[in-house]
Structure formats: C-alpha cells, structure tokens
Amino acid sequence: MNQGEAFKIHELPRLQNPSLIVAWSQDAGRLGSKVIDLLNRKLGGREMGELDASAFFSLWGVQIEDNVIQFPESKFYSCETRDLILFKSDSPAQEWYKFLNTILDVAVLSCKAKQVFSIGGFISSMAHTSVRRTIGVVSRPELKEFLLEDVPDIDSLEYQTPLGGRPTMNSYLMWVAKRRDVSCINLWSEVPFYLAAAEDPRACKKMLAILDRKFKLGITLDDIEDEIKSQNEKIEELKARNPDIARYVEMLEKGIMLNQEESEKLAKDVLDFLS
Amino acid sequence: MGVSFLKEPGIEKSEMIAAWPGIGNIGLIAVDTLRAMVEADQFAEIEPWDFFYPLSVTVKNGELASLDFPASRFYHKRIGEKDLIFFIGEQQPAHEKKGYQLASLVLDVALRYGCQRVYTCGAAVAPIHHTMRPKVWAVPNKTGLLPEVKSYPNTVLLGEIEGRSGQGSVTGLNGLLLGIARARGLDGISLLGEIPVYISQFPTSYPRASKSVVEVLAHHLQLTLDLSNLDNLAGQVDETIEKIYEQIPPEMRQRIDQLKSVGVSGEEAQGPITEDEKRRIVQNVDEFFKKGGKA
Numbered sequence: 001m002n003q004g005e006a007f008k009i010h011e012l013p014r015l016q017n018p019s020l021i022v023a024w025s026q027d028a029g030r031l032g033s034k035v036i037d038l039l040n041r042k043l044g045g046r047e048m049g050e051l052d053a054s055a056f057f058s059l060w061g062v063q064i065e066d067n068v069i070q071f072p073e074s075k076f077y078s079c080e081t082r083d084l085i086l087f088k089s090d091s092p093a094q095e096w097y098k099f100l101n102t103i104l105d106v107a108v109l110s111c112k113a114k115q116v117f118s119i120g121g122f123i124s125s126m127a128h129t130s131v132r133r134t135i136g137v138v139s140r141p142e143l144k145e146f147l148l149e150d151v152p153d154i155d156s157l158e159y160q161t162p163l164g165g166r167p168t169m170n171s172y173l174m175w176v177a178k179r180r181d182v183s184c185i186n187l188w189s190e191v192p193f194y195l196a197a198a199e200d201p202r203a204c205k206k207m208l209a210i211l212d213r214k215f216k217l218g219i220t221l222d223d224i225e226d227e228i229k230s231q232n233e234k235i236e237e238l239k240a241r242n243p244d245i246a247r248y249v250e251m252l253e254k255g256i257m258l259n260q261e262e263s264e265k266l267a268k269d270v271l272d273f274l275s
Numbered sequence: 276m277g278v279s280f281l282k283e284p285g286i287e288k289s290e291m292i293a294a295w296p297g298i299g300n301i302g303l304i305a306v307d308t309l310r311a312m313v314e315a316d317q318f319a320e321i322e323p324w325d326f327f328y329p330l331s332v333t334v335k336n337g338e339l340a341s342l343d344f345p346a347s348r349f350y351h352k353r354i355g356e357k358d359l360i361f362f363i364g365e366q367q368p369a370h371e372k373k374g375y376q377l378a379s380l381v382l383d384v385a386l387r388y389g390c391q392r393v394y395t396c397g398a399a400v401a402p403i404h405h406t407m408r409p410k411v412w413a414v415p416n417k418t419g420l421l422p423e424v425k426s427y428p429n430t431v432l433l434g435e436i437e438g439r440s441g442q443g444s445v446t447g448l449n450g451l452l453l454g455i456a457r458a459r460g461l462d463g464i465s466l467l468g469e470i471p472v473y474i475s476q477f478p479t480s481y482p483r484a485s486k487s488v489v490e491v492l493a494h495h496l497q498l499t500l501d502l503s504n505l506d507n508l509a510g511q512v513d514e515t516i517e518k519i520y521e522q523i524p525p526e527m528r529q530r531i532d533q534l535k536s537v538g539v540s541g542e543e544a545q546g547p548i549t550e551d552e553k554r555r556i557v558q559n560v561d562e563f564f565k566k567g568g569k570a
Contacts, residue, residue, distance in 0.1 A: 094370055097324040137334050144337060154337035161331035167342060175342040272343040 006056070006102045009049035009110060013078035013085075017114040019215065020085045024169055025073070027198030028121030029191035035119060035135055035207050036077070036088040042219045045077035046085055049213045056092035076106060080086060085111055091169050097119040100169075100176040108182055115183040117211075118170040121191035121203055125263075127252035128235060132190045132206045139174050139184040147185065150210045192252075194267040199272045201227035206209075231274070238273045245269055276325045276376065278384055284318045285350040286358040286388035292492065293362040293381065294396045295448050301468040302396030302449065304505075305488035310361040312500055315352035318385060323347060326377050327370045335551060346378070349384055354496060360388060367448050377507055378452045382459060395449040396488050399433070399467035400475045404534040405410030405516050409469035409484040411491050412436065414445060416453045416463035424464060424546040427491050433467070442480065473531060482509040 021039070023032025039045060051074035063070045074089035085107055092099040107113035122135070124245065136151040137142055137159075144154050161167055170186045177184035185211065189203040205224045212219050239246035246268045248258055258266065294306035323344035333340040345366035352359050362381055368374045385393060389442060399412040413424045413478030414433040434441035444450065445465050453463035486505040493500050520528065 095512075096328055136337065138338050141338055142335075151337075157334055157337040159334040160331070161333075162376045165331075167332040171339070171342065172329055175329070175341050176331075180341060 001164065006050060006052045006098065006177065007106050008052070008075075009106065011045070011046075011048055013048050013080050014112065015078065015080060015085070015111050015113075016044070016083050018078075018083045018085050018107075018111055020087060020103075020113045020116045021211065022087045022089075022113075022116060022118040022170070022173060025088060025090045025122065027197070028196040029068060029203050031189060031191060031200060031203050031207060032119055032122035032238055033088055034199060034201075035211070036086050036205045037085055037219075038204065038208060039079070039084075039211070039219075040077050043079040043084070043217065043268055045084075046080045047075055047212040048078040048085070049076040051089070051099065051102055056095050057090065058093045078111075082215060084215060085087075087269050095175065096169070096172060100173050101180075103173070104177060104180055104182060108180070110256055113182075115185070116173065116177050117185050117187060119187050119189075119207055119211075120168065120170050121196070121200065122188045123193045124190040124206050124254065125257055126190060126192050127249055128195055128200075128202065129232070129249075129253060130190045130192075132203045133211065134190075134206060135188045137171075137176040137188075143183055143185055146214070147187075148251065149213070150187075188268055193263065195272045197271050199227075199231070233271065234274060240270065242269060276380065276449075277322050278319050278349075278380060279322060280319045282318050284316075284358075284388065284497065286351060286360070287333060287453075288389040288391065289351075289358040289360050289385070290392045291360040291362060291385045291390050292394045292396065292476050293364075293452060295364040295367045297367075297447065297449070298398035298400060298475050299468075299470045299472060299479070299484060300507070301398040301481055301484040301488065302466075304482055304485040304508075305396050305466075305468065305492070306361060307363055308485065308505060309489055310350050310352075310363065312518075313352045313359070313498075314351035315359065315361050317348050318351050319349040321347035321377065321380055323509070326373050327366055335459055336469070347381075351388075353440060353492055354498065357496065358388070360390065364448070374448055374451055375455070376457050378448055381452060382455055382461070384534075385456075386459070392464070393446075393452060393456045394492065395452050395463070395465045396492075397445075397447070397449040397465065397467050398475070398481070398484065399469050400472050401469040402449060402467050402534055404531065405471045405474060405483075405513070405520070408483075409534065411485045411487050412467040413491070414443070414453075414465050414467075415458075416457035416461075419461060420464060428494055429487055430466075433465075471534070477499055477516075477519075478506070479512055482506075482512055552556060 023036045025033045027033060053072045057072040072090040077086040080087065087103060134150055135157055136147040136154050137157065148153055174184040174186055187207065189206050191200045191203050201224050205228060206223055208221055208224065211217065239249060245266060248262050251258060292306050294302035296303050323346065327345045329342045329344050332344045347364040350361040368377050371466045402407065412433040413427060415421060415424050424430065432441045453465055456463040466488050468480045470484050470487040472539050474481065482505050486502055486509065489502060489505065558564050
C-alpha cells in the first residue's frame with residue numbers, strides 16, 4: 001500500500017470496460033456476501049486488491065462472531081473472462097465519503113469500469129415460500145431500460161428515508177457515483193424478515209439469475225436450488241414440531257400480518273433452528 | 276474538505292457566534308433566534324460529506340433524486356459598525372478527529388473575514404429548579420477577557436461554581452472551537468445556559484435557558500430585542516414539564532423543590548442541600564421515568 005493511498009492493488013487484471021458489482025457483508029439474508037462468494041466461485045474470481053481497513057474502520061479491538069475473532073475486510077476480485085470486478089466489504093465505520101470514492105477510484109480510474117451495480121436485500125413481511133420481488137433504483141433515467149425486464153414497475157418507485165432511519169451504503173454509493181458521472185444501478189431483493197439474520201438462498205438465486213442474464217455469465221444455479229430445497233425442508237420440520245410456527249408461516253402466506261410478539265418468536269425460532 | 280461560498284459578504288473585521296445541537300438545544304435555539312431577529316443572510320456552507328453520514332435519501336420515479344446531509348451554514352449581518360458572522364451546525368461530528376477538522380474549518384472562514392472574537396453557545400447542566408431563571412455559565416479562552424465576562428448580566432464564571440477553583444471543562448465543539456481559537460490567537464467566550472439536571476435527559480428543548488444566553492449576547496452587542504417569541508416557546512415547554520412534574524410522587528417532588536433554594540455559584544444558597552442529595556434526586560427522577568412514570 002503506497003503511503004497516503006487507502007487501497008492496494010495486488011495485480012491489475014486484464015479487463016476491457018468492466019462493470020463493478022458491489023455488495024456488503026452485513027446484508028439482510030446475507031444476500032450480498034453470498035452472491036459475491038458464489039460469483040467468485042462460479043466465475044473463478046481472483047482477489048485483485050483491497051482497501052486499507054485502518055482508514056475506514058475502528059480497530060480498537062475486534063468483533064467476535066460464532067466464537068471466532070473477525071476483522072473488517074474490503075476486497076476487490078476480478079473475473080477477467082466476464083469483464084467483471086466484484087467488491088465485497090464490511091460497512092465502514094468512518095470516512096464513508098472517502099471510502100466510497102476509493103472504491104470508484106479503483107474501479108473507474110484503475111480498471112476503467114463503465115458502470116456500477118450494487119446489490120442488497122430488503123426486509124419484508126412475507127413468507128419464505130413466496131416469490132421474491134426485486135426493486136431497482138438508477139442514477140440516471142436512461143439506465144431504467146436496462147432494468148425493465150426485471151423491474152418493470154421501476155417508474156413507480158417513490159421512496160424517502162423514514163424518520164429515524166438512515167440511507168443505505170448502496171444509496172450513498174449511488175450518490176457519489178452520480179457526482180462523478182459514473183452510471184450506477186441499485187438492485188434489491190425481498191428477504192423475509194425471519195430469514196434476515198440467517199441466509200435467504202431464494203433471494204440469492206433471484207439476484208444471481210438477474211446478474212446472469214444482464215452480464216451473460218452462463219452460470220448454473222443448481223447448487224443454490226439445492227440450498228433452497230434444504231432450507232424449505234428444515235422449515236417444514238420446524239413447522240411440524242412447532243404448531244405456532246406453522247400457523248405464523250401460514251398467516252404470512254395468506255398475506256396476514258403478524259403482531260410484534262409473533263414476528264419476534266418466528267424470527268428467533270427459525271434462526272435457532274437453522275443455525 | 277471545503278466550504279461553498281454563495282456570495283462574498285465583504286467583511287474585513289468581525290465577530291462570530293456559533294452553535295450546534297446539544298442538551299436542550301439551548302445554544303442552537305439561542306443563536307438561531309438571534310440570527311433570525313437580526314435577519315442575517317447565509318453566505319457559505321461547509322461541504323458536509325467529509326464530516327457526516329447522510330440523513331435521508333429521496334428516490335423519485337425509480338431515480339435517485341437527492342441525498343440530504345446535516346447542514347453547517349454561515350450567515351452574515353452588519354449591525355451598526357459591527358459585522359457579525361453566525362455559524363449554525365445541524366449536527367456535531369461523531370469522531371474527535373472530524374470535530375477538530377470541522378472546528379478548524381469554521382475558524383478558517385472566521386479568519387478569512389477578519390474575525391477577532393468567537394462566541395460558542397450551549398448548555399450547562401445545573402442543580403436548579405425549572406421555575407428559576409437560568410443563569411449563564413461563561414468561560415473565556417484568555418485571562419484578559421475575565422473582567423469583561425464577569426460584567427455580563429445574570430452570568431457566573433464556570434470555574435467559580437461550587438468550589439471548582441477555576442477548573443472545569445466544556446465538552447464537544449463548544450469547547451474545542453474556543454481551544455483552537457486560542458491556539459490561533461482569537462478571543463473566545465463560551466456561554467452556557469443552565470438547564471435543570473433532572474430535565475437535561477428529556478427529549479425537549481429548554482428555551483428559558485436559550486433566552487438567558489440571548490440576553491447576554493444582546494448585552495454585548497448593545498441590542499434591544501423583543502424576546503417574546505422565546506417566552507412563548509418557553510411557556511409551551513413549561514406546560515410539558517409541569518405535566519411530567521405532576522406525575523412525580525409528592526415525596527420526590529418535595530426533594531426537587533429543595534433545588535429552588537440553591538444558587539449554583541453559592542451566593543444565593545439558602546438551604547442545606549449536599550452533592551449527595553442532588554445526585555439522589557436525579558437518580559430518583561431517572562428511575563421514576565425508567566419505570567414508566569410509576570412510583
């Protein structure tokens with residue numbers, strides 16, 4: 001890492017006009033990190049660089065997850081055969097504007113990327129058996145055409161951060177990209193609230209299918225289909241053991257909202273059972 | 276990291292009055308009230324993205340329309356022979372380093388316009404009763420300013436409160452700005468309006484204290500102001516406080532009422548109330564509200 005630079009490129013990949021796909025490790029249903037991991041595996045992605053953790057994360061101690069010490073990561077991967085750059089990162093704790101600009105410096109200035117895709121999950125009061133809806137946001141109107149097939153109602157999307165909330169890193173990235181005149185698209189897939197802290201392979205599959213079509217990746221989705229099947233079977237098992245859970249899922253399938261207590265019980269029991 | 280200038284105010288020599296949100300929004304309401312009353316015009320704004328996370332995003336027809344950040348704005352007004360710069364920030368940075376950078380940037384703008392003195396305004400959490408007129412705790416950044424500060428109306432020196440022997444601290448940007456101002460050769464005075472200790476954690480403003488701060492600034496600027504708007508605001512907040520006060524059990528209310536006889540600087544002290552007792556009162560009130568207002 002050169003002094004004063006917030007990033008390190010291990011090896012500059014041979015890319016033409018690549019697209020950058022960005023995802024965050026702390027995502028609903030682990031959608032972002034799972035999609036990037038699967039793309040890396042299926043496309044033979046190679047780690048090409050990283051951002052300097054000390055510039056963007058609080059390093060006074062470390063977090064522990066599942067009994068293991070964690071360390072923040074912000075890594076770039078290249079898939080030369082598909083002209084793609086993948087970026088997976090923990091959400092920075094400070095210097096957000098510099099962080100997002102550094103991502104674009106690496107992708108646009110160093111690798112000549114022509115557009116940015118960011119992906120993520122949004123939590124929904126839905127059943128895990130329901131079809132995942134996708135919503136999209138673009139940085140400039142002409143990009144809507146690119147999404148029409150997957151997000152036909154994009155023109156009707158109106159949104160404002162609710163009181164007490166705050167914008168996502170994806171929204172912030174789009175704003176920074178727009179300021180730099182870089183095309184940017186946010187794609188979001190629904191994640192049932194009770195899978196938000198676990199994994200949602202169905203949402204991952206939906207996102208992968210869209211990316212496969214858009215970037216002509218030619219990937220197979222059989223393995224993730226197996227994961228969906230396996231998760232469904234586990235939840236069926238839980239429903240069989242616990243009539244309350246069966247009732248809550250059935251209510252959601254019928255479009256009936258759960259109250260807070262029911263929602264919390266469903267989320268906790270499903271997470272405990274799937275862990 | 277920069278400042279956007281909307282216009283050139285043409286100032287050669289000035290004073291600055293600054294405030295940010297804080298306890299009871301005392302400083303913010305005081306400075307914003309004064310700014311509005313003298314009809315100061317905005318002339319610059321600090322670019323927020325280096326200091327703050329955005330507050331909200333707006334999407335229209337599927338397209339990103341805007342991302343809104345907390346604002347940090349400069350205003351100017353010439354009053355007689357005096358040019359006043361107001362700085363009003365909507366948020367304080369979360370990290371110390373960013374606080375230092377922001378304060379430095381504020382002073383860069385101040386010095387660009389020949390600023391010679393900076394006032395910061397905020398809150399002083401004090402063992403007073405909410406029916407009392409709040410005093411203003413003041414602290415300058417140079418010894419030479421002490422006689423002037425002592426002459427301000429309804430004001431006590433922070434370092435002379437309850438045997439502090441000249442010691443104390445001013446937290447956040449209110450203190451930091453004046454520390455950096457001192458290092459850069461500028462005069463600075465912090466004015467902190469008293470808020471009753473048992474109200475300081477409430478999510479409410481405290482316009483009574485804002486009024487006390489405005490009165491000190493008006494005295495310094497030789498301005499005669501109609502502060503009835505602050506009185507009205509204070510009246511509304513008083514009603515809310517009284518409603519809460521009525522819910523407090525009589526025994527606890529009696530203890531809080533003991534604060535009526537306490538003068539923070541000591542000169543008005545009539546009743547014997549110890550530090551321990553003050554702490555217990557605050558603790559009792561705190562526990563009362565944690566239990567949902569049930570004795």
